[in-house]
Amino acid sequence: MRRVAIVGIGNGKFGIRKDASLRELAFEPVKECLDDAGISLGDVDSMVTGIASDEFSLAFQPSAQIHDYLGFNPKPNFRVEGACASGSMAVRTGWLTVASGIADVVLVVAAEKMNEVNTGVATEILGRAGDSTWEYPFGTSFPGYYAMIASAHMDRHGTTEEQLAMVAVKNHHYGMMNPLAHIQKEVSLEMVLNSFVVAHPLKLYDCCLISDGAAAIILASEEKAKEISKKPVWITGLGCGTDTLGLNERRDLTTLEGTVFAANQAYKMAGVTPDDIDVACVHDCFTIGEICAYEDLGFCKKGEGGKMIEEKQTYLDGKIPVNVDGGLKSKGHPIGATGVSMSVEIVKQLREEAGKRQVKGAETGLSHNIAGSGQAVAVHIYQRD
Amino acid sequence: MEFKDFSRSINHTKLDKFADYLASGKIMGTTCKKCGSRYYPPRADCKKCFSDGMDWVELKGRGKLITFTSINVPPDYFDVGFKNLTPPFSKARYTACPIGILRLDNGLSIMGWIPGIALKEISVGLELVAVPVTLPDGTVTIKLCD
Numbered sequence: 001m002r003r004v005a006i007v008g009i010g011n012g013k014f015g016i017r018k019d020a021s022l023r024e025l026a027f028e029p030v031k032e033c034l035d036d037a038g039i040s041l042g043d044v045d046s047m048v049t050g051i052a053s054d055e056f057s058l059a060f061q062p063s064a065q066i067h068d069y070l071g072f073n074p075k076p077n078f079r080v081e082g083a084c085a086s087g088s089m090a091v092r093t094g095w096l097t098v099a100s101g102i103a104d105v106v107l108v109v110a111a112e113k114m115n116e117v118n119t120g121v122a123t124e125i126l127g128r129a130g131d132s133t134w135e136y137p138f139g140t141s142f143p144g145y146y147a148m149i150a151s152a153h154m155d156r157h158g159t160t161e162e163q164l165a166m167v168a169v170k171n172h173h174y175g176m177m178n179p180l181a182h183i184q185k186e187v188s189l190e191m192v193l194n195s196f197v198v199a200h201p202l203k204l205y206d207c208c209l210i211s212d213g214a215a216a217i218i219l220a221s222e223e224k225a226k227e228i229s230k231k232p233v234w235i236t237g238l239g240c241g242t243d244t245l246g247l248n249e250r251r252d253l254t255t256l257e258g259t260v261f262a263a264n265q266a267y268k269m270a271g272v273t274p275d276d277i278d279v280a281c282v283h284d285c286f287t288i289g290e291i292c293a294y295e296d297l298g299f300c301k302k303g304e305g306g307k308m309i310e311e312k313q314t315y316l317d318g319k320i321p322v323n324v325d326g327g328l329k330s331k332g333h334p335i336g337a338t339g340v341s342m343s344v345e346i347v348k349q350l351r352e353e354a355g356k357r358q359v360k361g362a363e364t365g366l367s368h369n370i371a372g373s374g375q376a377v378a379v380h381i382y383q384r385d
Numbered sequence: 386m387e388f389k390d391f392s393r394s395i396n397h398t399k400l401d402k403f404a405d406y407l408a409s410g411k412i413m414g415t416t417c418k419k420c421g422s423r424y425y426p427p428r429a430d431c432k433k434c435f436s437d438g439m440d441w442v443e444l445k446g447r448g449k450l451i452t453f454t455s456i457n458v459p460p461d462y463f464d465v466g467f468k469n470l471t472p473p474f475s476k477a478r479y480t481a482c483p484i485g486i487l488r489l490d491n492g493l494s495i496m497g498w499i500p501g502i503a504l505k506e507i508s509v510g511l512e513l514v515a516v517p518v519t520l521p522d523g524t525v526t527i528k529l530c531d
Contacts, residue, residue, distance in 0.1 A: 120461035127460040133395045134426040137526060138484045138496050139456055139463040147454035148486065155452075155509035200455040200483075200504060246426065248486050248494035253452055 001099040005225035005232035006382070008037025008218030009344040014332035015182040016115050017212035022057055023069035026111040029216035029344075030070060033107070037218045037228055041070060044218070045103035047077040050090030050110030052336035055125045058116050066109060076103075083129050083371035084285065086110060087215065087339025088378035094219045095235055104221045105228075110341075111214035112334035122210050126335075129372035131246040143207050145247060145373040146286035147199035152253035153288060154201065156303070161201055163306035165192035167287035168205045170315060171323050175330025177356040182211045182332030206287040211332030215340035217347070233347045237270025237381030239263055243374040254303075256374035259296035263368070263379045267298075270364075270381035274298035277320055277381075278362035279349045281342035283370040284327040290314075293368055294322070297379070316359060324349075324357040339378065342367035350384040390524045393462065399429035402441065407517040407525040412446055414493060415439040425493040444489060446515035450529070451494065453485030455504050483507055487515050487529050497527040 010032030012025055020028075026049075034041060049063035059065060063079035082089035087110035094108040114122055126142035135145075153159045169189055175181040187205055195204035218228075225232040241261030244250055251257070267273060274297060282297065284290035291305035299320055300308045308314060314322035325331050325345040328338060346365035348354045365382040386408050388401040406413040414425035419436035425444060430437045459481070483499040485507065495515045499507060513529040520526065 119458070123458055124460035124462060128394075131426075133392055133398070135496060136460075137391055137393050138498060139459050139482075140484070141456050141458060141460055143458065144454050144456045144484070147456070148452040151454060151509060152452040196457070198456075198458050200453075200457075202454075246496075247452070248426075248496055 002101060003222040003234060004095050004098045004219055005222065005229065005234045006217050006343060006347050007220045007225050007229035007232055008033035008039070009347045010036060010217070011180055011215045011341050011344045012213055013180050014211050014213035014334060017113070018115065022062060022111055022113040023065040025113060025212060025214040026066045026109050027069060029214050030107065030109050033216045033218050039105070039218070039228060041072060044075070044105050044107045046075060046097055047072055047107045047109065048090045048094045048097065049077060049079045050086040050108070050336045050340060051079055052081060052083050052086045052112055053125060056112055056114050056116060066111070082376050082378070084283070084333070084335040085339055085369040085371040085376055085378050086336040087341065088367065088369035088380065089339070089376070091217065091339060091343055091380065092238055092240065092378055095238060098219050098221050104224045106219045107216060108219060108340060109214065109216040110337045110339060112336040113212045114210045114334060115212050119210065135246055141199060143199040143202050143286060146288050147202045148247055149253055149292065149373065150201055150286070150288040153291065156254050157306065159291060159306035161193060162189065163291065163310055164201070164206055164287040165189050166309045167284060167290045168192045168329055170309065171284060171327040171329035174324045174357055175326025178326045178331055181326040181330050182209045183330050202286055202288070208285045208328040208333040211334040213332060213334035213337050213341070215337050215344050217340060217343050231351045232385065233350045234383050235380055236383045237266035237272065239265030239269070239379040241265070241377045245375055247373065254292065256292055256296050256370065256377065258374050258377035259293065259368065259370070259379070262377045263297045266379040266381050270383070272364060272381060276364050277366045278364050279324070279346065279359040280320060280322045280366040280368065281325065281327070281345050282322055282368040284323055284329050285333055285370070287329070289370065290323065290327065297366070297368060316357065321359045324359065339367065339369040342369060343380065346382045350382060386525070391526065393524070400427050403427055404525055406441070407527070408519055410517055412444045412495065412515055412517055412527060413441045414444050416442050423491065423493060425495060444493065444495070446487070446489070446495065448487040448489040448495070448513065448515070450485045450507070450509055450511040450513055451488045452509060453483055453499065453507050455481045455483040457481045485529055487513055495527060497529040499529045501530055
């Protein structure tokens, strides 16, 4: 396997993007990442597109809209789908394409346009990410799945609604420092706790947003990376894991086994441990998700995720800064785009280009991206020279 | 009875008798004829030994709640309160019904509606029993009761 680096990054504005269609959203970060790498589309050998849902795209084969709009044809492009982890699965596929020697320079673009449909329909589409045969008949929604994980976590580990709310407070705080974030607004603990209950015990501010947006990166082989970039960021570890479709068959509702599996693979491949991680983007689609991620990624012991946020260990000056780009919570969660946007943020951090939210001297980063309520998980480790 | 009368979505499965069983008052799982693995939700094929021979078995529905929620923003399909009401009733609010997962003594778990208990009275560990229910429109589902 050849070494693979990220040599270009782009991230469009996340939010309710009524000004643009799916293909136009995708164009923005592609242009930016080509400019960042200092190459043209003609230098790209192959492309991978991450999009989660046909139903949000209102199209079959939405990836064709994108390569057509870019004028990439007849070169290779196809879509990778991994629900809310589609972006990271596309990065993984792009990495494999370069590492295997099939291509030297690969464009990975991921996009989602969720606001083509209303909230009720979005809730319906996302609810079917669980077991659409055996859970859906009970009116399950996406917040509902994580709410059931939260209820179990609170019972088993004594996690409190206040601790969940603290994750929202942190991520909204850092979202203020990210001009690309969907919502730039500080929230107080009281605001989170008093907000509308979406699915007990999760409240409005415990939940991520229904966002539109796109992100893109350029991956290159070692030889090309050294030619193109002065600051290549290497993807040195990749892990992927899965879990049961329905929550009822989980051995432990408070552990996402796919995360544990993927993280162990990624740490082993990169030859690092959780203590080596300087900065992380984790899947906080709901505040409980971030608390589970601390535990399942090994940043703290099982059951101590609530304490970790309470002690502010994941703030910029804490033990390990997490989601200092605002996370899915504040930056927004255009589901397919999220994984690539995480890669973009980690590269900014490792290049020391993250501005006010920069983690000083960050050398090793991690991204953690979940499909649904843990059915598939991707963990990547990134290192700079 | 069609399977969709339970699933509200999926039309076809090798397990479509499940809905008929519910209508007759039974919650059924399956057991592998070859290796004895037990399943709920029922499966037509065994994931332990890959046998495709399964027997239906009735589940005794008593167990302990392992988790629960109550969803105030429902998927479009379930948002009947808003959709089917016409003025002057358009301000009527959807009333959320708690749901939960019950772990039975044999280790299998059943999801169901919890219509009879106020949310603040529900907690993990609560002992409940899963029972089939036929709704006024003729469709079938499962509820968890005292």
